[in-house]
Each structure stands twice: as C-alpha cells, then as structure tokens.
Amino acid sequence: MADLLPPLMAAQVDAKTKVDEKVDYSNLPSPVPYEELHREAFMSLKADNFEGLRFDFTKALNQKFSLSHSVMMGPTEVPSQSAETIKIPTAHYEFGANYFEPKLMLIGRVMTDGRLNARLKADLTDKLIVKANAQITNEPHLSHAMFNFDYMGSDYRAQLQLGNSALIGATYIQSVTNRLSLGGEVFWAGVPRKSGIGYAARYESDKMVATAQVASTGAVVMNYVQKISEKVSLATDFMFNYFSRDVTASVGYDYILRQARVRGKIDSNGVASALLEERLSMGLNFLLSAELDHKKKDYKFGFGLTVG
Amino acid sequence: MAPKRIGVGGGDSSILAKIANSSIVSQGRNAACDAVYVSKKLLKSTGKAAWIAGTTLLILVVPLVIEMDREQLLNEMEFQQTSLLGTPPPAGGMPMY
Numbered sequence: 305m306a307d308l309l310p311p312l313m314a315a316q317v318d319a320k321t322k323v324d325e326k327v328d329y330s331n332l333p334s335p336v337p338y339e340e341l342h343r344e345a346f347m348s349l350k351a352d353n354f355e356g357l358r359f360d361f362t363k364a365l366n367q368k369f370s371l372s373h374s375v376m377m378g379p380t381e382v383p384s385q386s387a388e389t390i391k392i393p394t395a396h397y398e399f400g401a402n403y404f405e406p407k408l409m410l411i412g413r414v415m416t417d418g419r420l421n422a423r424l425k426a427d428l429t430d431k432l433i434v435k436a437n438a439q440i441t442n443e444p445h446l447s448h449a450m451f452n453f454d455y456m457g458s459d460y461r462a463q464l465q466l467g468n469s470a471l472i473g474a475t476y477i478q479s480v481t482n483r484l485s486l487g488g489e490v491f492w493a494g495v496p497r498k499s500g501i502g503y504a505a506r507y508e509s510d511k512m513v514a515t516a517q518v519a520s521t522g523a524v525v526m527n528y529v530q531k532i533s534e535k536v537s538l539a540t541d542f543m544f545n546y547f548s549r550d551v552t553a554s555v556g557y558d559y560i561l562r563q564a565r566v567r568g569k570i571d572s573n574g575v576a577s578a579l580l581e582e583r584l585s586m587g588l589n590f591l592l593s594a595e596l597d598h599k600k601k602d603y604k605f606g607f608g609l610t611v612g
Numbered sequence: 613m614a615p616k617r618i619g620v621g622g623g624d625s626s627i628l629a630k631i632a633n634s635s636i637v638s639q640g641r642n643a644a645c646d647a648v649y650v651s652k653k654l655l656k657s658t659g660k661a662a663w664i665a666g667t668t669l670l671i672l673v674v675p676l677v678i679e680m681d682r683e684q685l686l687n688e689m690e691f692q693q694t695s696l697l698g699t700p701p702p703a704g705g706m707p708m709y
Contacts, residue, residue, distance in 0.1 A: 507647045557676075562686065564679040568672040574669040594671040598664050 320529045332459035335485035338475040341504050344513045345527035348539045348558035351579040355379055355591040358608030370612075372400040378606065389602065418442040422458045470494025483508055489519075522547035535560050574599035589611050 336343065356378015366369040376398070379391035395518065400413040409425040424436040433456070438449040449468045454461065465473035477487030485506050492499040502519035516526045527541040537558045546549040556569030568578040577595040584590050591608040631637060 402637075491652065559676060559679070561679055561683045563682065566676050566679055568676065570672065577670055578671045578675060580679070582679075592675070596667055596671060 308429055331483065332479040334459060335461060336479055337462060337507065338477045338487050338489060340506065340508050341487070341515050341517065342525070342527055343486065345515065345539045348537060348556040348567050349541050349554055349569050351569070351577070353577050353579055353595045353604065354516045354606040354608070355604040355608050358591065358606060360608070360610045362612035364612070368404050370402045372402065374398040383561040407610060411423070435589045477504070
C-alpha cells in the first residue's frame with residue numbers, strides 16, 4: 305500500500321524538529337480516525353460560511369440533557385439548469401435535543417420543513433464504538449441512514465460502514481511510526497453500481513501536520529498545516545481530480561484569540577471568505593461571515609448569534 | 613495666387629495632404645491609436661485589480677487587525693491590573709496569550 309502513495313512526505317519534514325528518540329515500535333500511539341485525517345486543515349479551510357441570519361439557543365436542563373432552538377433565515381441556492389444560481393429566500397426553525405453521557409450520545413433535530421435528523425454514538429466496549437445517523441424527510445426516496453462500527457486497536461483503527469441503499473464501506477488506518485500513519489479505504493455503492501478504493505497518509509509533528517489522500521474516484525487531496533504559535537495556524541490545501549481535471553488550491557489562516565476567533569481563506573477559484581466569532585460575554589457569541597466569489601460575482605454575507 | 617490656393621484647399625497633390633498621407637505620419641497615427649487603446653485597457657484592468665484586492669483585503673485583513681488590537685488592549689489592561697494590585701507579573705504560571 306505504501307509504494308503506491310506519491311512520495312511527497314519527505315519534502316515536508318520540518319528541519320528544526322528535535323532529534324527523534326529511538327522509536328519504540330511496540331508502543332505506538334493510536335492514530336486519528338480515518339474521517340478526521342484532514343481535521344486540522346479543515347478547521348481553517350472549511351469554516352461554515354453562511355448567508356443570512358442565524359440564531360442558536362442552547363439550554364441545558366440537566367448535566368446530561370439539553371434542548372436547542374435555532375432560527376435560520378436567508379437565501380438558499382437552488383440548483384438550476386442555467387449557469388446562474390437561483391437563490392430563494394427561506395426561513396426555518398429547528399428544534400433539537402441532546403443527551404450526553406460518557407458512553408452514550410444522542411442528538412435529534414427536527415425542522416419546520418419536515419426533516420428529522422437523529423444521531424447516535426455509543427461506546428459498546430472499551431474498543432468498539434457504534435455510530436448511527438439517520439435523516440428522514442417528507443419527500444419519498446430521500447431518507448437515508450448510515451451505521452458505523454469502529455474498532456480501536458492499540459495502534460490501528462478499523463471502521464465498517466453500512467448505508468441504507470446498499471452502501472458498504474470499510475476503512476483502516478495504522479500508525480507506522482510516532483508521527484506517520486497510513487490508511488486505506490474501500491467502498492461499494494449498490495444504487496449506482498460503483499466501487500472505489502483509496503489511500504491516505506498523515507505525517508504530524510508538534511508544529512505541523514501534512515496529509516495526502518488519493519481515491520479511485522479520481523480525487524487527490526493534499527494539505528499542510530503549520531502551527532505558528534498557540535494562537536495562530538496557517539493551512540494550505542491542494543485538490544485535484546484527475547478525471548475531470550479540476551484543480552483548486554487554497555490558503556487559509558486561523559487566529560484563536562481570547563475573545564474572538566478569526567478564520568480566513570483565499571482560493572484559486574477566486575473565492576475569498578472569512579468567519580469571525582466574537583465572544584460578547586459568557587456564553588454569548590456573535591458570528592459574522594463573508595464570502596466573495598470574484599469570478600462569478602456572487603457575494604454572500606451572514607450574521608448570527610449563539611447563546612449557550 | 614488663386615489657383616495655388618485652390619490647389620492647397622483640395623486634391624491629393626497638395627503639400628498638406630502629402631504630409632498627412634506619408635508613411636511616417638500614418639505610422640505615428642497608428643501608434644497613437646494603439647497607445648490610447650492600451651492605456652484605456654490598462655486603466656480598466658488596474659481598476660478591476662484594485663477593486664478585487666481592496667474588497668478581499670477588507671474581509672480578510674480588517675477584522676483580524678481589529679481583533680488583534682482588542683487583544684492587545686486587553687493584555688495591557690490586565691497587566692495594569694496585576695501591577696496595580698501589587699502582584700508581580702506572572703512569569704510562567706499563567707499561560708501568557
């Protein structure tokens with residue numbers, strides 16, 4: 305599996321890291337889960353920019369149980385045949401309930417347009433975690449459910465995924481040294497009869513994380529995050545699809561200050577976006593989001609408030 | 613005199629028309645037209661670039677600068693508070709942000 309990966313890890317090793325202690329191969333740390341491989345990069349590069357008003361209110365009734373109310377108003381894009389995107393102003397209210405326990409987590413959300421979303425995460429044993437995710441809508445054939453079974457070994461993780469329209473997937477990731485972990489995934493979708501295979505690698509140190517992922521659907525994703533200080537990190541990302549020849553590169557930053565968090569990103573498609581979360585007082589956060597698409601001349605701005 | 617004047621007023625063989633149609637002058641005229649065209653395009657594209665750079669900097673840099681200033685103000689006030697209350701500034705116990 306390792307010889308099929310592009311040899312790009314060597315160029316990204318930070319030259320100033322301290323000399324590694326002798327690697328103890330029998331005691332390697334557990335790797336990050338396969339779906340969180342790009343976690344650091346996506347924190348700054350895939351911030352959730354929104355358009356319109358967003359208001360979230362979370363009220364904890366108990367130490368374990370909390371309710372949430374959320375209002376979202378703004379234009380949403382409707383996919384259309386013509387080149388122009390059509391935006392329709394929508395508004396909806398979402399009610400949710402969360403139950404958190406050390407070994408069990410239940411989350412449910414229901415929206416005014418009739419959608420119900422439920423998530424479950426349970427630690428069956430010390431090493432086996434089961435996760436389930438279901439979404440039920442009014443429209444026929446749009447509901448779906450997915451079950452994941454994660455097994456965590458001493459220095460590896462394996463996951464099995466089952467979806468409702470005959471979707472089966474499996475991922476496996478293994479720590480090779482203290483810093484390098486390699487993984488692969490395989491999936492088979494029943495409805496469009498497709499199967500795919502992919503590989504991933506992740507190299508991390510105290511100050512940087514570099515990951516790469518290749519999939520047989522033609523997508524190649526590589527990203528690099530450098531942690532400049534406790535507060536600041538910079539990330540860059542390169543995605544290309546070797547079938548459709550789409551290339552995108554982006555650079556972003558993430559500043560975590562005591563009273564605010566600013567995330568900004570600029571893209572090779574001519575998109576610049578920023579998200580600012582400011583803590584007005586205890587439990588009260590003010591959000592401002594902006595996204596400028598210079599190529600399509602599409603500008604989106606949003607503001608929101610999060611309580612609790 | 614009169615025929616000469618009539619000759620100056622019209623006809624291809626007059627001196628001014630000859631000068632105006634000579635190759636050097638026509639080349640100069642073409643070059644001037646090109647220069648005007650290029651400079652118009654340059655002005656337009658500079659304007660476009662300035663707009664794109666300006667708006668992008670406005671959303672990427674300005675909030676960051678504002679927040680960093682606030683953080684610095686907060687640090688200064690905290691430092692003042694600690695020095696006012698008489699406690700020595702923390703050396704390594706409290707994480708200095």
